[in-house]
Amino acid sequence: MSETTAKSNVQEPAINSVVTESRGTRALLIGVAVFFLLIFLVVPLVTVFQQAFAKGVQAYFASFDDDDAQAAIKLTCIVAAIAVPFNLVFGIAASWAIAKFQFPGKSLLITLIDLPFSVSPVVSGLIFILVFGAQGLLAPLLNTFDVQIVFAVPGIVLATVFVTFPLIARQLIPLMEEQGNGDEEAALTLGASGFHAFRTVTLPNIKWGLLYGVLLCNARAMGEFGAVSVVSGHIRGLTDTIPLHVEILYNEYNFVAAFAVASLLTGLALVTLVIKAILTWRYSSELAAGAH
Amino acid sequence: MASLPAIKQPSVIPGFGLTLGYTLFVLSVIVLLPLFALFAKASGLGFSGFWQVLSDHRVQSALRVSFGVSFLAAIFASLFGFVIAWVLTRYSFPGHRLMDAVVDLPFALPTAVAGIALASLYGSKGPIGSLLEAIGIKVAYTPVGIFVALVFIGLPFAVRTVQPLIAEIEREIEEASATLGASRLYSLVHIILPPLVPAMFTGFALAFARGIGEYGSVIFIAGNLPYVSEIAPLLIVIKLSEFDYSGACAIAVIMLAVSFACLLLINLIQAWSRRRFGHV
Numbered sequence A: 001m002s003e004t005t006a007k008s009n010v011q012e013p014a015i016n017s018v019v020t021e022s023r024g025t026r027a028l029l030i031g032v033a034v035f036f037l038l039i040f041l042v043v044p045l046v047t048v049f050q051q052a053f054a055k056g057v058q059a060y061f062a063s064f065d066d067d068d069a070q071a072a073i074k075l076t077c078i079v080a081a082i083a084v085p086f087n088l089v090f091g092i093a094a095s096w097a098i099a100k101f102q103f104p105g106k107s108l109l110i111t112l113i114d115l116p117f118s119v120s121p122v123v124s125g126l127i128f129i130l131v132f133g134a135q136g137l138l139a140p141l142l143n144t145f146d147v148q149i150v151f152a153v154p155g156i157v158l159a160t161v162f163v164t165f166p167l168i169a170r171q172l173i174p175l176m177e178e179q180g181n182g183d184e185e186a187a188l189t190l191g192a193s194g195f196h197a198f199r200t201v202t203l204p205n206i207k208w209g210l211l212y213g214v215l216l217c218n219a220r221a222m223g224e225f226g227a228v229s230v231v232s233g234h235i236r237g238l239t240d241t242i243p244l245h246v247e248i249l250y251n252e253y254n255f256v257a258a259f260a261v262a263s264l265l266t267g268l269a270l271v272t273l274v275i276k277a278i279l280t281w282r283y284s285s286e287l288a289a290g291a292h
Numbered sequence B: 001m002a003s004l005p006a007i008k009q010p011s012v013i014p015g016f017g018l019t020l021g022y023t024l025f026v027l028s029v030i031v032l033l034p035l036f037a038l039f040a041k042a043s044g045l046g047f048s049g050f051w052q053v054l055s056d057h058r059v060q061s062a063l064r065v066s067f068g069v070s071f072l073a074a075i076f077a078s079l080f081g082f083v084i085a086w087v088l089t090r091y092s093f094p095g096h097r098l099m100d101a102v103v104d105l106p107f108a109l110p111t112a113v114a115g116i117a118l119a120s121l122y123g124s125k126g127p128i129g130s131l132l133e134a135i136g137i138k139v140a141y142t143p144v145g146i147f148v149a150l151v152f153i154g155l156p157f158a159v160r161t162v163q164p165l166i167a168e169i170e171r172e173i174e175e176a177s178a179t180l181g182a183s184r185l186y187s188l189v190h191i192i193l194p195p196l197v198p199a200m201f202t203g204f205a206l207a208f209a210r211g212i213g214e215y216g217s218v219i220f221i222a223g224n225l226p227y228v229s230e231i232a233p234l235l236i237v238i239k240l241s242e243f244d245y246s247g248a249c250a251i252a253v254i255m256l257a258v259s260f261a262c263l264l265l266i267n268l269i270q271a272w273s274r275r276r277f278g279h280v
Helices: A003-008 A023-052 A056-062 A067-100 A106-118 A121-132 A139-145 A153-179 A182-189 A194-223 A226-232 A242-251 A255-282 B016-054 B057-090 B096-102 B111-122 B127-134 B143-168 B171-179 B184-213 B216-222 B232-241 B245-277
Strands: none
Touching (some): A056 A255, A067 A106, A106 A153, A106 B016, A121 A226, A121 B016, A121 B184, A121 B245, A153 A226, A194 A242, A226 A242, A226 B232, A242 A255, B016 B057, B057 B143, B171 B184, B216 B232
16 A cells, blocks of 8 residues: 555545535445445455354364364465465565666566466466476476476475465565665665675665565465366375365365364464554555555 | 676666576566466467367356456446445545455455355355345356355455555645535546546456456355356366366466456556556
8 A cells, every 4th residue: 555545544534525525425435335345355254263163162173183184284384385485585586676777678577477467376277287297398308307296296386386476576566666776876885795785775675565475475375276276186185285175175065174274274364464454554655555 | 787788777786687587587487488388288279179169168158157257246346346445545434444454355365265155155045145045136056156256356456456546636636626616526527537447447457357267266156057157267177177188278378368458458558547647
């Protein structure tokens, strides 16, 4: 959110102002908006926890006392632990190159980085099968070295990296562009090395945007369903992540367990949103606008 | 970097070659190569191969369902998204900040979780589904269910694209309009709305593009009946499980083409809007 949005939160127009609607119209519009948000967003959120605890606290915790559930949680953590740092390094490198320098083809580069956003999750999985699958582009190479990528953990990691690829870069580029080069130029003139200038000058300037980017990337990486579903092969206990395990439990009509496992990811989403709200509220100028 | 003097403007800041090189390398391996594989496979099909996949009635109806319902859901999300963005930016009421934070929920909540929550809410035994069924609207296992899921997914795009622009409107212009005798409705239609329309279109195009490809939140509530509530992404998954890679690629290429067309449209709208209204 931009600074103006955050400020407008506290900007209450006078009741009889010519630049606002009548009291009745305002009440009606607020009613419509709140009703809509409640029905479409808040109620589904509450449903997750209500269903997870439908048979009591004990049944909720019993859902995690299961080898497959634990294997899914572990795999999801491993995948996020690889995908998030990878995209973090990429995001920092890309935003440094794009925000700090002027070069031709820059907007094309940004468009290409954004591409994964406009690819369906299912297609994101499909393309990795076309590269690494049994009949894929690199199949002869993989067979020679006897490496399995799709229907195994590496494929899940690749699909997750692809789906979350633009998130951190998208958060950092506008932020670093807004801050300009002045601070870094001063540090370099005073004799700092490039890396030293990045660590002591750039990093403190972008830390809140970076934190939100990492959190959102992590939430998306842990929750990715479509792309991972296509490349995972659904081997229970081996290549099932949390969202895939939720699907299995739901299709087996094991609703308490499905929603209990789902509540972990819901909790993660809530933490992400709360931190975003706090950051937007306190550091709005340091958290540049980004639709994602 | 001394090796790349010609392509960038001079700067004392180091690391251009390293960071740009790394960016291009990773981008090529992770994004461009796999997408290239898709287009290579699809072009191998040839026109007749494409036609064979597309002449299948099941494929046609899946594409019709995906495009049609995404379109309607994106319109619905844009209209209500505008009202929500307006209320969140202009009015202050209890719970205002909470409501603003909730808008981002579909960005952070995994689609499969949204899918099972919506399915259990709108199912015939669910709290909302049973109410709607009493008045004759069946949601789960029909295209209406797909519509509900896609509104959920598209809403944040619709709200977040217009919200910053509503915040930027200069109050002085509205005051001038009112002082010169315009009614509030006249000011709204002639002064406030025109600069917001491009952003509303952008929000609509983003929600539409996202809706076409959406999978996780839809499949649980849709019931996935072929010819009725089967979406194109699900058909790709089905074709893959039958090892029909050509069929899967043909559908994928059509979906990608429409998504890229939306992306292009968004860029054109934004470029026009910058020229016309002087903002992004």
